[in-house]
Amino acid sequence: MLITIILTSILLIPVGLIYYVNLPKFTYEEAANKVKDYEAQSGKSVQLHLPTHREDKLGLGEKSFFKTTNHTYYIYLKVENDTVVYKFNPLDGSFEKHSGDRTLNSD
Secondary structure: OHHHHHHHHHHHHHHHHHHHHOOOOOOHHHHHHHHHHHHHOOOOOEEEEOOOOHHHHEEEOOOOOOOOOOEEEEEEEEEOOEEEEEEEOOOOOOEEEOOOOOOOOOO
16 A cells, blocks of 8 residues: 555656646736836836737737746737837747737727
8 A cells, every 4th residue: 555655756746846847937918018017117118908809918929838828918008109029939938029910909
């Protein structure tokens, strides 16, 4: 019985650690505020647009067996009358401007 418990622990503890370490570090709202704060440092007026539809928020990133998500967040900002879209990686907090054409779906 003791050997079964030890073997089960040896197998499950690493799996649990891998899962926990690869959870997203940011929710969508936290990511949006981080990007908004970054843009606001330039002194321009920045307005955040939170999408209501899931397909506006998420995009596919690179796939990996050990990651809990392969999605990226799309963050929509209005900066000085221009719409700017950022791609945000929720696993590590990195973000970059999205160069493609992406618009919000209206209700």
